[in-house]
Amino acid sequence: MERTTTVISPADVDKQLEYCRAVAGLMAWQPGERPLALVDTYGCQQNEADSERLRGYLEQMGFGFTSDEEQARIIVINTCAIREHAEQRVFGNVGALVHLKRRHPDTLICLCGCMAQQPHVVKKIRDSYRHVDLVFGPHVLWKFPEMVHSLLTRRSRMFLTPDEPGSIAEGIPVVRQDKIRAWVSVMYGCNNFCSYCVVPYVRGRERSRSPEDILAEVRQLAEEGYQDITLLGQNVNSYGKDLDEPMDFADLLEQVNAIPGDFLIRFMTSHPKDATQKLFETMARCEKVAPVLHLPFQAGNDRILKVMNRRHTRAEYLEKIRALRALIPDITLTSDIIVGFPGETTEEFEDTLRVLEEVRFDALFTFIFSPRPGTPAAEMDDPMPREEKLQNFNRLTALQDAISEEKHAAYIGKTVRCLLDGLSDDQRYDLTARTPGNRLVRVVGDPSALGQFRDVKITGANKWSLFGELV
Ligand code: SAH
Ligand code: SF4
Ligand code: F3S
Numbered sequence: 001m002e003r004t005t006t007v008i009s010p011a012d013v014d015k016q017l018e019y020c021r022a023v024a025g026l027m028a029w030q031p032g033e034r035p036l037a038l039v040d041t042y043g044c045q046q047n048e049a050d051s052e053r054l055r056g057y058l059e060q061m062g063f064g065f066t067s068d069e070e071q072a073r074i075i076v077i078n079t080c081a082i083r084e085h086a087e088q089r090v091f092g093n094v095g096a097l098v099h100l101k102r103r104h105p106d107t108l109i110c111l112c113g114c115m116a117q118q119p120h121v122v123k124k125i126r127d128s129y130r131h132v133d134l135v136f137g138p139h140v141l142w143k144f145p146e147m148v149h150s151l152l153t154r155r156s157r158m159f160l161t162p163d164e165p166g167s168i169a170e171g172i173p174v175v176r177q178d179k180i181r182a183w184v185s186v187m188y189g190c191n192n193f194c195s196y197c198v199v200p201y202v203r204g205r206e207r208s209r210s211p212e213d214i215l216a217e218v219r220q221l222a223e224e225g226y227q228d229i230t231l232l233g234q235n236v237n238s239y240g241k242d243l244d245e246p247m248d249f250a251d252l253l254e255q256v257n258a259i260p261g262d263f264l265i266r267f268m269t270s271h272p273k274d275a276t277q278k279l280f281e282t283m284a285r286c287e288k289v290a291p292v293l294h295l296p297f298q299a300g301n302d303r304i305l306k307v308m309n310r311r312h313t314r315a316e317y318l319e320k321i322r323a324l325r326a327l328i329p330d331i332t333l334t335s336d337i338i339v340g341f342p343g344e345t346t347e348e349f350e351d352t353l354r355v356l357e358e359v360r361f362d363a364l365f366t367f368i369f370s371p372r373p374g375t376p377a378a379e380m381d382d383p384m385p386r387e388e389k390l391q392n393f394n395r396l397t398a399l400q401d402a403i404s405e406e407k408h409a410a411y412i413g414k415t416v417r418c419l420l421d422g423l424s425d426d427q428r429y430d431l432t433a434r435t436p437g438n439r440l441v442r443v444v445g446d447p448s449a450l451g452q453f454r455d456v457k458i459t460g461a462n463k464w465s466l467f468g469e470l471v
Helices: 010-026 045-060 084-103 119-128 138-154 199-203 211-223 249-257 277-285 302-307 314-327 346-359 386-409
Strands: 006-008 036-041 074-079 108-113 134-136 158-160 167-169 181-185 228-232 264-268 292-294 332-339 363-368 415-423 431-434 440-444 453-461 466-470
Touching: 010 045, 010 138, 036 045, 045 074, 045 108, 045 138, 045 181, 045 228, 074 084, 084 108, 084 119, 108 138, 119 134, 134 138, 138 158, 138 167, 181 211, 211 228, 211 249, 228 249, 249 264, 249 277, 277 314, 302 346, 314 346, 332 346, 332 386, 346 386, 363 386, 386 453, 415 440, 440 453
Parallel strands: 006 167, 036 074, 074 108, 108 134, 134 158, 181 228, 228 264, 292 332, 332 363, 440 466
Antiparallel strands: 415 431, 415 453, 431 440, 453 466
């Protein structure tokens, strides 16, 4: 595959760091005052990872961070376009900022992320949300300091949303949100064009970071003591196809696994059509790779899968699950499902229930189809009334709840090595933890064990989580 990606040179990124210093200089703060920034993130881990880079740049500009918009001198809203509901939330929250802008006209309001890459959104913000100062798409995130600089010097609204295959920029500073878990993007964009999905339009074509850059980042995270590292991409299984020296995701996983340190490796998302026997064997062999796979199948009916342009059948999916379980019998499996795709009948939907019964996933992420402007599915006939879609959706979640509850109950009495990853907000428990398969455990025990891998005895369970005590 030919590289169509713009590779941003180290000199260009250095120039952005100069802009950071220039921005710091432009802001006339009172001595001792530290300006604050608010970064509000919607959507998936890719967006979380992008927000960590926005924070990295903001920190270089001299900002600290706040969650209180009254305190913030710059507000960055990193948006998601995957479903209409996500967009409505953003429009609601951005709309409400009009009052804040009246009180604090100098506060900069910026909107970025996947919504910003959609022409109809840009038009709406331009015409009706005039308090938004800056709109920029994911392809130009690396230029954020330069954009802030020109906002401050030119004092006019800016819209920077070029439609391009996408860029790769290394060396952008990051401020990570967590001290235990970290995201590492291995690739950006998507080439799959599932007929319902907006991601390829807003995130551009697939492009892989070089293995050297990825390995160096993981090495550094391991040295800093990160214990749970997730490799990110919309379709990690097509990693490497665009590299000058092709390598595949399984090879990359093997090399990440060889990095010294006590950490778990996760990855997402995997597309079933590209999940190979080699990947499964690598997962089974690599001791740091968590025994968990998120493998979205979206729908159980072959006709629907075809119109979704998923390019796999139900039988092929089930065969992959069988092959994987033969190698890793206790693998934790999760999936994404769309209910109410245009033209899906209730009979066809029942094929999805059959897949649930056959696979018995540990957890599911379930969605009702949402038409996305510009995607083929948004133009398809969609005769099923919303009521019926909702009924099907409820049948799906009821079935999965029962399965999750049974699967969780089977943990009771077992001792599981878990990563203690947080303090519990529920007073009856001290800590939260994750099993290797990423199930949530609420734990009684000494809070000073936070950040450690420890044996937890599972004493209870419900459909959402497990309960236990430190051994
Ligand atoms: N790249 C990942 C998923 C990205 S989006 C993959 O291919 O699996 C996450 C999930 O959102 C998808 O798996 C799908 O289940 C859901 N989704 C995407 N577009 C949607 C739409 N238009 N309506 C409802 N759900 C959608
Ligand atoms: Fe969207 Fe399909 Fe790409 Fe996933 S693989 S991001 S669902 S187009
Ligand atoms: Fe949303 Fe963009 Fe992720 S559309 S799901 S934030 S890639």
